[in-house]
Amino acid sequence: MIRTPLRPLARILPARDKGENPDAIERENIRLRHEAMRDKSRRRAEGRLLVLGTMFFCAFGVIGLRMGILAQTEPAEPRASAAGAGILAQRADIVDRKGRILATNFDTHSLYAQPQQMIEPQKTAERLVKIFPDLKEDRLVRDFTGKRKFLWIKKKISPEQMQAVHDIGEPGLLFGPREMRLYPNGTLAAHVLGGAGFGREGVHAAEVIGVAGIEKYYDDRLRDPAQNHEPLTLSLDLSVQAAIERVLAGGMSIMNAKGAAAILMDVHTGEIVSIASLPDFDPNDRPRPLVQGKAADSPLFNRAIQGVYELGSTFKIFTAVQAMQLGLVNAGTIIDTAGPMRVGGHRIGEFNGKNYGKLSVADIIVESSNRGTGRLALQIGPERQQEFLKTLGFFNPVDFEMVEASGGQPLLPKRWTDLSTVTVSYGHGLSTTPLHLAAGYAAIANGGRYVKPTLLKQDGPVAGTRVMSASVAREARTMLRSVVTSGTASMGEVPGYAVGGKTGTADKPKENGGGYYEDKVIATFASMFPAHDPKYVLIVTLDEPVETSGDKPRRTAGWTAVPISSEIVSRVAPLLGMRPEIDPAGLVDITLTSLSDGD
């Protein structure tokens, strides 16, 4: 760079000659140089600002553009994810206690139509009706030629039907993928599983929601994506359930009954190994609820947990247990059961007008004496009786893993009079479900603890609250055993399994009040096996059974429910892996006392 001198001689000398001040020239030059420097640095600063501005503009522009793109585009799943492959099924499977499938999902298709794209609506409707005979042709034609732009034709179709619809070749017929709930075992455990239907529906997917039973109770759990790879394991045993339903169905038709229910419950864990109610239905094609008539006539009605019945003499054992628990009597105490007995103006009679005279408490149970338990109940008194029945859960719906369980609200006497006390002592005037009874008998069977019935597989025995002492429970079991060996349930004996139980035959109350039917009964047999060390409680209930092999029709539980129950035990006990044992008979007390039962 050429530096301009501040005092150039060429100008200084002529200025000196003219007598001017040469310093002025120097100042002038300094000024010019400063101006040049200033201009230069300004240009540089301006250039830098421009670059910086451009940079900022570009950066913000890129960010803004990216934000705009993000806001405009459809959201997409991240492409790479480790967990992606796991989540496929919408709904977790339901399996039995051994892992056999009770409910699973199945991919299928739905069929819908977009009439404005249709070419030959008439012909399409005609051919559709050939594939799906339940569709109405005139209705389809009306829909296809009308103003509708969209309509569902079928919610679920099979692959064969789908191919057949494809073969029509109509562009207005379209398929949407669907996941459907499949119950491969058909009617097996239908009431427990309930069924599933579609919730919100779109073309590309539909929600599968539980509509009844455990599907509805555990709907959230089954639909939870975090848990839907783990099946819900029930306490039911598929083969036991199948055997019980089969025997029960056979028994129901032999006994000409309207309905039947059976519950098999593990007394230590509270697991329901099998719960059956007949008539039943196919949960794959759940029937619609009845719009008229009684709900109890619908196959959807679950007699085991919704059916509230007076369960009759099966309740007598609870009266005997409480009397022994309170120390009022022991098994050998003699009670006078002779008539007449009048309570609150009503005469208390025995079955067939019998008179048993003086009986021990054990014999009252064996002979099923109404007056005997009535006298025990009067000794106990209404308050204590209510309290005891409450601890056994007879006052509230059973807390059970099915939505229908809340419908099993027991019917209690409006005023608990002395008469109620007496009638309740032999199972009349208090209506409960068979499930209540199963839980009550389980308490006697497991040594005196109330165990909540459950449908979920348990890890081990459950320590319920103690409701009676172990020794009283043992006495009660001995009584129940003798009901079978020498009492009303003699047909209930199954060699090797030492069944103990109590029969109950209750007249059905008329629906519109006003007494009881003469010829309609609820026959119940509540049993446990083996009686000396019970593992299972079995309740069998028949609705309006009649046994007609004899001269006159027989309706008592001993002739109806008991034979079915014994058939169930002989079929089911081997399936449960129980080997037949010789009943330890009289030695049982000695052995158990020396072991002191652990309680």
Add this chain to the structure above:
Amino acid sequence: MRSILYVFSALAVIGLAYWAYSENYRTQAAISHAERLENRIATARQRLRVLNAEWAYLNRPQRLRELADINFDRLGLMPLEAEQFGRIDQVEYPPETDLRIDFSASVEVSSGSDGESMP
């Protein structure tokens, strides 16, 4: 000196750009590979589910019962009964083999020798 630095940094930028480019492509290849695998897993699971459902359907108790009835002549299948349980002491022991050592021959010999020496 300075120009060498410039050249080197320019080369480094080119090199890094090339590396980033190739890494990007490798990542995308890996992702689409994983996607293909996931699709295959999904298809396999789907298939497994259908097969499980079919297995359960074919093994439903009602069908097994009907099959047992149809094939009763050949198989003779009946429901499990209590009599079919056995105890371990009901199982016969294998026939007892005589484990005693047979000394008869040697006894005979000794007795024979005795007999010989006796007279």
